[in-house]
Amino acid sequence: MASGPSSQTRARDLDRVNACSQLDAAYADGQLGAGEYHDRTAQAMSAKTLAELNLLISDLQLPSSITAQAPVRTSGAPRRALRIAVACGAVIAVGAIGLAVTEQDGPDPVTAPVPA
Template identity: 40%
Template sequence: MSTSRKRARDADRTATCDVLDAAFAEGQLDGVEHRERTAAAIRARTVGELHDLVEDLQAAPRPGPPPPMPPERVHRRRPGRLLALLVVGVSLAVVVVGLSWQSERGAVRAGPSADPDDVPARVVGPVNLHSEEGWRRLVGDLQDSQGSALVHRVLLYPGYAVLELPVPGEPARSRSYTYRGGLGSSNSASSHDPQEPPVDLAAIDPRPLLALLAGVDRSVNVRDVTTRYLSLEDDGDGDGPVAAIHASNEFNESGYLSARPDGSIVGVWPYEPG
């Protein structure tokens, strides 16, 4: 069987979604393309389908089976050498801790007038963005670095988020960022429909949406969920922001629902067994 016809694993689908997120953040894909390809990646059955979704992207790693692990080798060290290595390890640990402390102490928090391209990533620990604490931290970091928590669109995964942020004074443009416990520098800009207003994350109580996200598996009839994420934007229809909450598993079963920030359901598209 050729590699392209091999069944895709959930790890392959996740890797492909990561590639698509990076391409979106870099400006290779616009918001519509990113949404369509991400949905296709979640539904993909074979490695070949996943290849097709990233084949035209620059420097896109190809999902596939991992290389074989080298055989485990046992090394016997003399006590003197082991002690020396232990001393070196402790010294390196002290240096790393010191550098991390200095980096976090010296992190620059740019104000609203700062160039968005010059905002450095902060040295911070991991955060669960599917929790209220993670949401509040994302909002706080946006306010600290950008002067507000306004976004044109946010894709919220457990460990990271992809953000489209407004460009001050230019309502027809946006900048893409990836947030991983700290906001990094933007390396792409794209056009934006000025009729679609930004969403103020600071004005949203995240608890209703996070509750829907936690129970989306039951809402859309998907068992053994391995991937779930939330997207939030205002499509300019006059009814305010709307979230799309997706769930899928390794059996290519997927579904999603849409809801307002207060938790009221707009629509449900459950998985329906063939």
């Protein structure tokens, strides 16, 4: 019978996304400054083990709704959250690109007069 994952268990993408969600919440709550938030997020995205992820969030005060997504996973955890996170990131990226393209400086387009 297998017990839960150990601290040396390899982290999955979903574990990294969950850790980043917790860092997002801590940053929004004022527990982390911008520099520390960016450093920890970068470390979370490159973490290899659950122990590395847990070290990045262990000193934070987080609501139980956020900690329920802790990197230490239960067996059979769905990968749906990862798909949703990737989809949201893609939508945000496409929106940012669209905004950047439409906000470029330049002459206003000339419109042809409409015949009466």
